[in-house]
Amino acid sequence: MAFGITPGGRRRTAGLRREEVAQAAGISATWYVWLEQGRDVNASPHALRALGRALRLSQAEQTYLFRLARPDLDGRVGAAGEAMPAAPLLSLIDGLSPHPAYVTNRHRQVVAANRPARLLLGAFDSGDPARASVIGRLFLDPLWREIFVDWEVVARSTVAQFRLATASMADDPVVASLVALLTASSDDFARWWADRDLAEPPIWRKTVRHGLVGDMAFDFATLRPPGRDGDFSVSLYAPADATSRERMERLSTANAAVRLRHPPDARARRDKAEESPATSSSRAG
Numbered sequence: 001m002a003f004g005i006t007p008g009g010r011r012r013t014a015g016l017r018r019e020e021v022a023q024a025a026g027i028s029a030t031w032y033v034w035l036e037q038g039r040d041v042n043a044s045p046h047a048l049r050a051l052g053r054a055l056r057l058s059q060a061e062q063t064y065l066f067r068l069a070r071p072d073l074d075g076r077v078g079a080a081g082e083a084m085p086a087a088p089l090l091s092l093i094d095g096l097s098p099h100p101a102y103v104t105n106r107h108r109q110v111v112a113a114n115r116p117a118r119l120l121l122g123a124f125d126s127g128d129p130a131r132a133s134v135i136g137r138l139f140l141d142p143l144w145r146e147i148f149v150d151w152e153v154v155a156r157s158t159v160a161q162f163r164l165a166t167a168s169m170a171d172d173p174v175v176a177s178l179v180a181l182l183t184a185s186s187d188d189f190a191r192w193w194a195d196r197d198l199a200e201p202p203i204w205r206k207t208v209r210h211g212l213v214g215d216m217a218f219d220f221a222t223l224r225p226p227g228r229d230g231d232f233s234v235s236l237y238a239p240a241d242a243t244s245r246e247r248m249e250r251l252s253t254a255n256a257a258v259r260l261r262h263p264p265d266a267r268a269r270r271d272k273a274e275e276s277p278a279t280s281s282s283r284a285g
């Protein structure tokens with residue numbers, strides 16, 4: 001007997017019926033149907049938590065449910081956030097050097113990044129959709145497929161995080177425009193977005209391959225400041241070992257004009273692709 005429901009009778013399909021979900025959550029079947037239909041039923045947090053327990057939702061899925069049913073309970077939804085974080089947060093990001101760190105807004109656009117982050121990941125360009133956000137860089141910037149050693153793992157997780165973070169922003173034109181651009185431009189994004197996976201930002205390890213200093217392993221975390229800057233998130237890369245720390249320090253002491261370099265294999269492919277027929281002929285002669 002699962003969900004506290006006694007089995008009985010023939011079932012045409014697997015899973016719980018609406019009435020059984022409502023019974024397990026301790027709510028009326030009519031109210032549950034109205035919730036499914038998106039009616040304005042003003043679901044209470046208690047009812048939503050009971051529904052989450054009845055459906056055995058994960059923490060990420062429960063968060064998604066709350067953002068869909070009660071966006072007013074999510075501090076990031078409602079009045080638009082400030083265009084830029086407050087000065088103390090910007091100062092903190094700079095103070096985290098030599099660790100790379102950047103700030104994203106509620107649309108997951110990078111609005112500030114310290115110098116180590118720019119040296120490690122390249123500059124974020126607010127005027128270019130391919131370079132304005134982390135998810136844009138992952139799918140529209142070919143270089144990022146090279147520098148993230150576990151690109152597919154990172155990219156799939158980022159899609160799931162983006163879906164969860166923007167659950168209550170389906171009608172937001174910025175989000176809609178970015179999803180449309182990525183869906184049209186990347187088969188990988190289109191496939192993973194259609195999977196509808198959800199994920200909270202993890203604390204995990206990423207390996208970055210930099211053409212200037214080599215591979216570096218980082219412990220990566222995304223943090224959300226309280227108060228006035230609650231619409232923003234801070235992403236931090238901390239070197240995970242002595243070699244990575246030494247290489248990041250070496251990169252951070254490089255000239256300020258140093259730009260992100262292509263890894264050797266990517267550079268070779270680029271040079272080969274750019275080689276003109278005339279040059280090839282002269283070399284063959």
